[in-house]
Amino acid sequence: MVADGATILHADLDAFYASVEQLLDPSLRGQAIAVGGGVVLAASYEAKRYGVRGGMAGRRARELCPHLRFVGGHFAEYQRLGDQVIDIMRDFTPLVERISIDEAFLDVAGSIHLFGSPRTMAIEIRRRTRLEAGLPVSVGIARTKHLAKIASQVAKPDGLIVVEPDHELDFLHPLPVELMWGVGPVTQARLAEQGITTIGELAAIPGRSLEHLLGRGVGTKLGSLAWNQDPRAIETTHRAGSVGAQSALGRKEISTELIRMTLRHLADRVATRLRAKERAGKTVTVRVRFAEMQSVTRSITLPAAISATPILAEVGYSLVTTALRDHPQERVITLLAISVSHLVFEAALQLELPIDIGEEKQRPGTTAGAARWALDRSVDGVRERFGRKSVGYASVALSETGAVPDEFRELAEKDG
Numbered sequence: 398m399v400a401d402g403a404t405i406l407h408a409d410l411d412a413f414y415a416s417v418e419q420l421l422d423p424s425l426r427g428q429a430i431a432v433g434g435g436v437v438l439a440a441s442y443e444a445k446r447y448g449v450r451g452g453m454a455g456r457r458a459r460e461l462c463p464h465l466r467f468v469g470g471h472f473a474e475y476q477r478l479g480d481q482v483i484d485i486m487r488d489f490t491p492l493v494e495r496i497s498i499d500e501a502f503l504d505v506a507g508s509i510h511l512f513g514s515p516r517t518m519a520i521e522i523r524r525r526t527r528l529e530a531g532l533p534v535s536v537g538i539a540r541t542k543h544l545a546k547i548a549s550q551v552a553k554p555d556g557l558i559v560v561e562p563d564h565e566l567d568f569l570h571p572l573p574v575e576l577m578w579g580v581g582p583v584t585q586a587r588l589a590e591q592g593i594t595t596i597g598e599l600a601a602i603p604g605r606s607l608e609h610l611l612g613r614g615v616g617t618k619l620g621s622l623a624w625n626q627d628p629r630a631i632e633t634t635h636r637a638g639s640v641g642a643q644s645a646l647g648r649k650e651i652s653t654e655l656i657r658m659t660l661r662h663l664a665d666r667v668a669t670r671l672r673a674k675e676r677a678g679k680t681v682t683v684r685v686r687f688a689e690m691q692s693v694t695r696s697i698t699l700p701a702a703i704s705a706t707p708i709l710a711e712v713g714y715s716l717v718t719t720a721l722r723d724h725p726q727e728r729v730i731t732l733l734a735i736s737v738s739h740l741v742f743e744a745a746l747q748l749e750l751p752i753d754i755g756e757e758k759q760r761p762g763t764t765a766g767a768a769r770w771a772l773d774r775s776v777d778g779v780r781e782r783f784g785r786k787s788v789g790y791a792s793v794a795l796s797e798t799g800a801v802p803d804e805f806r807e808l809a810e811k812d813g
């Protein structure tokens with residue numbers, strides 16, 4: 398059911414991980430910071446101004462912004478604050494569809510008689526999020542999910558945009574095509590080759606030509622979205638499913654090298670299976686078993702679905718590091734496992750998305766993320782022909798930037 402009025406809200410916390418780090422450590426406020434190390438997981442607005450983006454290699458980010466500060470991720474705090482903001486939204490409607498740790502759709506049609514107009518509710522959600530969680534959130538309001546999401550991206554940072562039903566196409570068509578859901582660097586570049594840079598230009602292409610250009614599924618979908626045809630309703634239940642791999646290690650002394658190597662291998666197995674199923678996932682979980690059979694798990698839900706080996710390995714490494722930090726007395730591990738859940742099916746679209754897509758307005762036609770994606774794909778192709786052992790990721794060194802976030806450094810010191 399598509400709403401008659403503009404009653405779908407898309408609320409998206411601004412530069413979420415980086416905003417939390419700046420909230421926790423006031424000395425980081427106003428600074429160009431990146432969460433991550435080998436791969437940038439999130440960047441503050443101050444860093445984005447230099448072109449630093451989520452999903453980018455840490456080395457590249459340093460080139461763009463030499464004074465960039467890398468900070469370790471406080472994953473438990475992200476989860477806690479993300480949950481707190483979702484709870485604020487649930488005060489307004491039970492129809493909340495959380496699509497990542499920092500982002501949700503709300504259907505407020507049934508709440509207007511209780512709280513006032515959707516705009517009034519959005520103002521109150523933004524006020525309470527700032528007051529109670531200390532974080533900026535942008536909100537877009539429209540008749541469809543796709544348009545609400547675009548409106549929130551246009552509203553960033555720290556803004557609110559309402560698209561009334563009689564202004565939908567006036568609002569939508571002048572916007573750059575990369576704001577559309579599912580248009581990543583690869584699709585954007587393919588469209589640009591045809592001279593298509595705005596959503597209006599895309600809307601003007603006959604459906605047949607679009608399918609020819611982008612493939613049937615993607616072409617049809619984008620053609621509809623360009624005319625704001627998006628029948629998707631708010632979904633409050635998630636699809637099940639996960640892909641995982643584990644490695645029994647015997648009894649091994651904990652070391653950075655052991656954990657990096659093992660995770661890279663496991664991430665590669667999981668990512669290859671995800672891509673073979675044309676899926677990507679948002680939630681990454683690791684399990685670490687120590688010598689005395691004690692197991693601990695750590696989990697994070699990311700802003701966008703991922704299926705790239707190096708990003709999965711990097712996220713896994715951050716999670717394992719937090720588990721080790723919480724168990725400083727342990728010296729030996731016997732098992733490492735990693736899994737990806739909250740799988741999405743539009744993998745052909747999702748795979749292109751850099752991690753931090755939520756905050757991005759402009760992306761160059763080729764990025765490290767797109768190159769990485771293409772590389773992963775070609776590696777899969779070679780494996781299909783020659784068997785999976787033929788190609789490895791020996792040359793992908795995630796820590797080669799020289800930027801060691803504090804929590805990683807702790808582990809390195811423990812080794813030393």
Ligand SMILES: [Mg+2]
Pocket residue numbers: 409410411412413499500700755756
């Ligand atoms: Mg966000």
